[in-house]
Amino acid sequence: MKYRLSSGGQVDRSKPLRFSFDGKGYSGFAGDTLASALIANGVHLVGRSFKYHRPRGFMSAGSDEPNALVGVGDDEARYTPNLRATQVELFDGLVAESQNRWPSLSLDFGGANDALSRFLTAGFYYKTFMWPAAAWKRLYEPMIRRAAGLGRAPTAADADRYTQLYSHCDVLIVGAGPAGLAAALAAGRSGAKTIVCDEQDRMGGTLLSEREAIIDGLPAADWLARTLQELGSLSNVTLLPRTTAFGWYPHNFLGLSERVTDHLGRKEGNLPRERMWQVRAKEVVLATGAIERPLVFPDNDRPGIMMAEAARTYLNRYGAVPGSRAVVFTACDSAYRAALELKGAGVHIAAIADVRPAPEGPWVERARAAGIDVRPSTLVTATHGRLHISHADLASEGASSSETVPCDLLLMSGGFTPSVHLFSQSRGKLGYDEALKSYIPQKSVENERSVGGCRGLFDLGASIADGFGGGLGAVRGAGGTPVTEQKIPVFVQSFGQDGFIGALNGKSRRRAWVDFQNDVTVKDIELATREGFRSIEHVKRYTTTGMATDQGKTSNMNALGIVSHALDLPVPKVGLTTFRPPYTPVTFGSFAGQSRGKLFDPVRQTSIHDWAAEHGAVFEDVSLWKRAHYFPRQGEDMHAAVRRECAAVRNSVGIFDATTLGKIEVVGKDAAEFMNRMYTNAWTKLEPGRLRYGLMLREDGFITDDGVVGRMATDRFHVTTTTGGAARVLALMEDYLQTEWSDLDVWLTSTTEQWAVIALQGPNARKVLEPLVEGIDLSREAMPHMSVREGRICGVPTRLFRVSFTGELGFEINVPMGYGRGVWEAIYAAGKPFDITPYGTETMHVLRAEKGYIIVGQETDGTVTPDDVGLAWAVGKTKKDFVGKRSLARPAMTRDDRKQLVGLLTVDPKVVLEEGAQIVVDPREPVPMTMIGHVTSSYWSAALGRSVALALVRGGRARIGKRLHVPMAAGNIEVEVVTPVFYDTEGKRLDG
Amino acid sequence: MLLIKCPFCGPRPEIEFAYGGQAHIERPKDPMSLDDEAWAEYLYIRNNTRGVHSERWRHINGCARFFNVRRDTISDEILVTYKVGEAPDAVPEKDRPTKGGAVR
């Protein structure tokens, strides 16, 4: 094959694999990536660019690839868009497609954008689509989304499984190149619990394409094999290939994403697709290497133009030859090595154009000796070729004429940028190194160290020594005993530190790309600086440079160089954009892990839940609880069911599951004193056996919770809270008890899950209950309203409350949770002669609203005082102090024009107001009208045969008897303000 | 995710804890004796420290105890954790968290 060497590299030529790209079949070998296999098939055109739809090819061979983004998967449930072809491992039957093109990659109508490019400059979206605002939603956004973009989202739910696990170690090493492996040897031999992760399928980093180096007396490949074997044999070392350390979170907590089965094609066994490792490491060694920088020159984005090191990798690691006739454009020595190695493989090197005026040293000598045409002070001033590079124009710097050189490959190298992403995420301080033209780690904040290329050590020997030393340091930092320092001799021809940042487009009018993925050119960045953007953070957002999914891995330093040049400021003065996780994109599945479907959130159910489900209840979510909302009978909608349920409670008896109420047992010698301080009410004189409605404020004086409280003994209270407020109330109580009043002898225990609560409400409630109860006299005289008795029901111990949230004679029967359903069924059976009716939360809401009882969170919103909702009677006037008391005395809390709870009756009784609707005095006032309050609760009252509503209205009590208005889209609704009790205003029915 | 050393249970991940706001704000013994300004100060005024901040945490999914933490809000370094009513300086050097929040 023309583009595949017959031997060499790590692909297995005995294992051919079939795959397809854009519907066309190809073959590659085991060990290939999609990129190397396509290159071996002579395919370079793999994508269209984000904005201009320019034809694009492979630029790199790793995770920094900006161009070759593909969608992989023949099945929507396993389709993944935006994968870097350079990281997609080939398997038999792989199906991949290019993105952002229509109708096809080679004929793309979106390419018209390219012709319009002078209108599509930096800030184009902001400038062009400003007006009218309404057009954004319908016109501009859909148009832009169609024209610009990356891959498409799959249309089916993800069929794969993702798992998450925690891990702890002494030393986490990120990157298994030469420095990382040396660190791993040091940590592993010292006995430290060590994890080594690397984003590639094979460990070794640059060693995987190294041909010349001798390490510890062995060729690099052999040293690598021996090292991996040694590490693999150590039980204290975990090697994680295909695992990207994507994020650094405080205190040495790192997120690693392991790709477990993607490379296998069809799923095997029960393995998850990905594992999210959450690692807490005592010490972290960053050995993340460096990324080769592109050169920014005119037309530098055509397929066939790639990084010099990428070409080496394709050649040496995969035996894939990226072209037959190459021009090399460089600002450093390393590209000479690439040129020599490609020449060795039969690629004709047309010329090496070197930016430097006088390149010299061993690599330059070797190139000259090999007969390569080395041209100092030479730039590429243009390239040609529609879908693939065909020629490059070379010109001496400053010369007016150029030479057009035919080529099908152009290698570029602007030097190397240390990968400081994770270091920077750890909030370590970076410093600018003028010689390297890069930022390198300066001062650590966390327990970590950078070794090798990621801190600017590009020499192989220095990098390995640094790695070993760093590994020993990490062992020491983690409290272990390091083995003795070992010198690993390395023989290799090293490079200088040369490189270039910024633009090399001179006065050319042709576009030179800086950020390939987001289609940002030198002109865009220069325009931004001319328009006054000076901070790189602003330039970035205005031009979108560095904001693509690759986060500017290949572009950030060049962008900085351009801004620095345009503003005539040193690079450190321009600044550096922030590095944020993830290093490379991570799937949503990986973050979600097992939290899908039923496992997304816990569900709380009462012991009576199944009975309700069996009897046709419709449930609603109240915090994590499932509550029966209503019990429709055949043919009933919610309104019909609720009307029937309400009537049953008012006329005979209803049964309701109140188990979800929060419950807290407050016990101890000082329990009453504690209650006095926590609640507005006075508790000292409440006798055992009595109940009281308790009201709780925050320290700012606003209502936070309420509930009925029973005094079970002098030193014991049974406190109930709202369903949603249980945890908050307990936390508030614990806070005061632990941190302010630790001298009080009080214990708090959440008993929400201990008691099932059955509310039995209605005039016949006593008759139903009496035969089932032992040891409690239920008579009107012996057990008055707001009392509690202990005894037995159906043989089960009970705390029996006589209490009503409906305005009817009522009981709340607390029994141990496990007996909830049994007792419920017994009561239900006993109630049959009275046509006992189960009711849900909707009926409960209507009945309490008819009585004007508030619901915290519905009538209150965190800015409501007891007096605002007519509960001043619940505030103990003689108490010296309680939580919130001082705030109630602030002037704003006692003003007459505060919003107060009132009732509203619509003038047309058939109209039911909308909850949340705003209330005004004068509906003829032009919009925006003066809003004086809002509807908090509104229902159809079956008992009254009309609608009723509760509302918070400014100075509401003074408006009773007056008329107000509720303007709605469909017209104005006139209402009369009344006292907020609609039914049985004297409260006689409670005593039934 | 922070690694916080609960003075009762030892170092645990942040998800086990609930943040409790600024520490050492004592509730006045007799709130009614305070004028409005002094009460508002107690109620609403908090530091927005850039640097070492004293704050309360609660080991809500553990022992459920409140305790105090001195944390650098820039680096997230936790300098010391100590019990309610305890002086931070009284915590022996060996029981203090390292930079990473772990116990040495």
Ligand SMILES: [Zn+2]
């Ligand atoms: Zn604890």
